[in-house]
Amino acid sequence: MIWNEEFETLPREALEALQLKRLKNLVERVYTAVPYYHKKMDEAGVKPADIKSLADLVKLPFTTKEDLRLNYPFGLFAVPFETVVRIHASSGTTGKPTVVGYTKNDIESWAELMARTLSAGGAHKGDVVHNAYGYGLFTGGLGAHYGAERLGAAVIPISGGNSKRQIMIMQDFGSTVLLCTPSYALNLADVMKEMRVDPKTLKLRVGLFGAEPWSENMRQEIEARLNIMAIDIFGLSEVMGPGVASECIEEKHGLHVFEDFFIPEIIDPETGLPVPPGEQGELVFTTLTKEAFPVIRYRTKDISRLITEPCSCGRTFYRMQRITGRTDDMLIIRGVNVFPSQIEHVLMSIEGVEPHYQIIVDRQASLDVMEVQVEVSESIFSDEIKVLEKLGKKIEREIKDLLGVSCKVKLVEPKTIQRSEGKAKRVIDNRKL
Amino acid sequence: MKVEQISIFLENKSGRLAEVAGVLAKAEINIRALSLADTTDFGILRLIVNDTEKAKQVLKDNGFTVGKTEVIGVEVADKPGGLSEILRVMKDHNINVEYMYAFVQKSAGNAVIIFRFDELEKAIDVLRKSGIRIMRGEDICAL
The missing domain is CATH 3.40.50.12780 (ANL, N-terminal domain)
Known part of the structure; x- marks a missing residue:
């Protein structure tokens, strides 16, 4: 069933007229109210008055996650x-x-x-x-x-x-x-x-x-x-x-x-x-x-x-x-957006941990599971099991705190993480959708 | 008083231990004592060898993560009660054993126990005062 018959079935022409009206209003609004958009539009050499048709939309600069x-x-x-x-x-x-x-x-x-x-x-x-x-x-x-x-x-x-x-x-x-x-x-x-x-x-x-x-x-x-x-x-x-x-x-x-x-x-x-x-x-x-x-x-x-x-x-x-x-390289794990850079951020914040890691995603019993493999460098290696296990748990906890998604940390030997053309492959997604 | 022990991080993959042994064999290093601690995902191999520095270097050259720790070796009579006595002394002084492993000396008829204590200096002091013989590092390496 159509919830809003009036708007959801608008003839394209009327819809586009409505879009243009709203677009003009939007551009005017952000140009006035948001200094960042103001600056970006000035840099792109576009003023609200330049938006005369929907085709003018492409004159406007993009907004990215980085802007956010x-x-x-x-x-x-x-x-x-x-x-x-x-x-x-x-x-x-x-x-x-x-x-x-x-x-x-x-x-x-x-x-x-x-x-x-x-x-x-x-x-x-x-x-x-x-x-x-x-x-x-x-x-x-x-x-x-x-x-x-x-x-x-x-x-x-x-x-x-x-x-x-x-x-x-x-x-x-x-x-x-x-x-x-x-x-x-x-x-x-x-x-x-x-x-x-x-x-x-x-x-x-x-x-x-x-x-x-x-x-x-x-x-x-x-x-x-x-x-x-x-x-x-x-x-x-x-x-x-x-x-x-x-x-x-x-x-x-x-x-x-x-x-x-x-x-x-x-x-x-x-x-x-x-x-x-x-x-x-x-x-x-x-x-x-x-x-x-x-x-x-x-x-x-x-x-x-x-x-x-x-x-x-x-x-x-x-x-x-x-x-x-x-x-x-964004991953979606159980509905949550995960960027490898976030994992890297967590690893870098833990003393001695080098950002040599790999994320392995799999689906077990229909649920996404994420394993983060971290290479054990000399600076974090210990001859005591409990020290290494504690480190693994700490990384797991901090990733969970930041991302809201739990993962399993597996400590691996150095250089076991595949490096292709000098650049490590960060994500292996084994899920079959 | 202290003995140098090297420890190696090993993933639980078949053949890794064999590789360590191979690297040491090639470098003509003799293993005096060893223990392997394992968890689900990884293991830690602890070794006392006749040439610690060389062993460490060749293992590192072959891509292993290697650590060096100081442990102590204690000689006890190879008979019932030998270990019990040492552990009682440690307990009385609230010294915790992180891990230990032992081997028997063929010639002397004594057992050598390698200890890693949480408080190494205190442990040495206590052992001495209790008249327990701590072996010299070079003696163990030369066994």
């Missing part, structure tokens, strides 16, 4: 701080997270977007929404929560973890809609099997999965094992959180980008130039309505392409193909 880092924590907020009502954060590339803020209106927009998403996935008023996205600084939990309430569903804010309890609650509360990462959905299927719970006896009907890359094979597996429809949803905290784009249950082919709120672009990551329509490249978003934390041409580093053909569901929004990769 330089303005940590609140430097890119475009409203007086008193009007910010919510702050979320995601992984930065080093020790500091990427911080985003929301005004009351932003929270309202977000709820609207997630209500649209849930509705596109077949959820409706009266559903029991089992929200197993993590609640906290991560945008997944609260973002989906407000949308489900807006939809008129009953939300179970169960958050992640403790699968047995999740399944008990699904049985007892009659959950009909499951929200979590796709890998966690498979983990729930594994635990159900262990508990001898037949998914057919549950009321689950549909699941909306996001926050990590997955594949058609995984979709089929989830659908078969949980006896539900599985829908791919997309979002990132820098742009909004979940609710940026969503598949429709009619087609399950490409995710409709809510274009009255966001302008998607696909660029060549090398040149920064737009790719020909329909071709693959890096996904870039401009937020049209966001007040507290607007972004202009934010480079997601996610690889996708745009599908411009009309969709049978009636929505006029273009669709983005499911994410097929990244332009950087």
